[in-house]
Amino acid sequence: MTHSLYVHIPFCNEICSYCDFCKVLYQSQWVDDYLDKLDEELYQKEENLLYTIYIGGGTPSSLSCMQLKRLMNMLKYYSYRVKEYTVEVNPESMNEEKLKILYDGGVTRLSIGVQTFQEELLEPLHRRHHNKDVFDLMTKAKEIGFQNISIDMMYGLPYQTQKHIQNDLQIIKSLDIQHISYYSLILEEHTLLDIQHYQPIDEEKEYYYSQMIKKALYDMDFIQYEVSNYAKNGYESLHNLVYWHYEDYDGIGLGAHGKVQNRHYENTQSLTQYLKGNFLKKDIELTKEDQMFETVMMGLRLVQGISLNYFFEKFNQSIEDVYGNVIQKHIENKLLKYENESLIATSKGLDLLHEILIDFL
Numbered sequence: 001m002t003h004s005l006y007v008h009i010p011f012c013n014e015i016c017s018y019c020d021f022c023k024v025l026y027q028s029q030w031v032d033d034y035l036d037k038l039d040e041e042l043y044q045k046e047e048n049l050l051y052t053i054y055i056g057g058g059t060p061s062s063l064s065c066m067q068l069k070r071l072m073n074m075l076k077y078y079s080y081r082v083k084e085y086t087v088e089v090n091p092e093s094m095n096e097e098k099l100k101i102l103y104d105g106g107v108t109r110l111s112i113g114v115q116t117f118q119e120e121l122l123e124p125l126h127r128r129h130h131n132k133d134v135f136d137l138m139t140k141a142k143e144i145g146f147q148n149i150s151i152d153m154m155y156g157l158p159y160q161t162q163k164h165i166q167n168d169l170q171i172i173k174s175l176d177i178q179h180i181s182y183y184s185l186i187l188e189e190h191t192l193l194d195i196q197h198y199q200p201i202d203e204e205k206e207y208y209y210s211q212m213i214k215k216a217l218y219d220m221d222f223i224q225y226e227v228s229n230y231a232k233n234g235y236e237s238l239h240n241l242v243y244w245h246y247e248d249y250d251g252i253g254l255g256a257h258g259k260v261q262n263r264h265y266e267n268t269q270s271l272t273q274y275l276k277g278n279f280l281k282k283d284i285e286l287t288k289e290d291q292m293f294e295t296v297m298m299g300l301r302l303v304q305g306i307s308l309n310y311f312f313e314k315f316n317q318s319i320e321d322v323y324g325n326v327i328q329k330h331i332e333n334k335l336l337k338y339e340n341e342s343l344i345a346t347s348k349g350l351d352l353l354h355e356i357l358i359d360f361l
């Protein structure tokens with residue numbers, strides 16, 4: 001096993017209208033069976049002490065107290081030296097007892113699914129919490145001892161106006177939190193919003209909102225360190241940095257994936273198969289070209305970009321030798337730049353990363 005582990009808990013109490021993650025509706029018996037298999041999968045990995053653990057979903061907090069305790073115990077052995085241990089939680093499915101179970105299990109960081117503080121916008125998303133649930137959860141978490149709290153926010157939501165986003169930012173200003181992931185809603189195929197023919201906001205508006213959010217968060221001392229992620233100084237997500245630095249990690253659970261040296265593996269997304277113990281869907285060998293491209297794809301998401309030395313040491317070739325023409329083109333149109341011995345996407349480049357990466361590909 002590598003030093004970073006992602007654990008997927010696919011159960012949710014309700015399905016959000018925009019969601020295309022790997023998830024199923026909560027059923028207690030399924031969860032018990034799932035935890036049996038998760039344990040089995042974990043056992044198959046080579047033992048190792050972990051640097052980061054991230055339990056995501058789905059909704060890990062949809063588990064009952066007993067189930068959550070079991071999950072914590074399962075991972076306890078690996079977590080003695082953990083630097084960051086995150087669990088994603090939804091406000092309506094949390095309570096004080098669950099918070100204590102997580103804290104006693106060694107969890108150091110909570111990632112709370114908020115999306116917006118404008119309650120009338122939550123209904124069309126099929127999110128069932130109230131602001132009070134979020135505030136109570138944060139207060140209790142602090143009382144118990146959590147010192148690292150992140151929230152997930154979204155813009156480009158159905159019926160959301162500029163005023164709504166400004167109100168969200170005002171509320172964020174009053175919170176004692178350390179990290180924010182602020183995503184633009186991406187309309188995915190076959191989601192309820194897609195079926196309802198929701199029209200996403202146009203690119204111009206999206207750019208305008210993203211700049212507005214960036215500026216407001218900057219004024220609150222949140223430093224943007226990745227396309228959609230902002231942190232107070234020293235609170236960048238260590239686990240997610242492992243992905244963006246293109247380091248190795250393992251994943252267990254439904255639909256989870258991992259990268260170990262030059263191999264990338266992906267688990268089945270079928271709960272039936274997973275519960276039968278057929279965990280793996282594919283395991284592919286990455287060519288040097290794949291790895292170079294993925295290093296660029298992940299690294300350019302970071303505000304500090306890709307270290308030129310790091311690239312050279314990893315591939316024994318300079319990034320200019322491999323991608324010189326593309327880099328030059330995007331330096332000329334001011335989407336990329338060299339700074340601090342790194343290749344960096346400019347502020348405009350970060351917003352147009354998708355187009356840049358198509359050229360690298």
Ligand code: SF4
Pocket residue numbers: 011012014015016019020021023057058059090
């Ligand atoms: S809670 Fe998260 S994983 Fe579950 S349906 Fe909503 S967005 Fe998807």
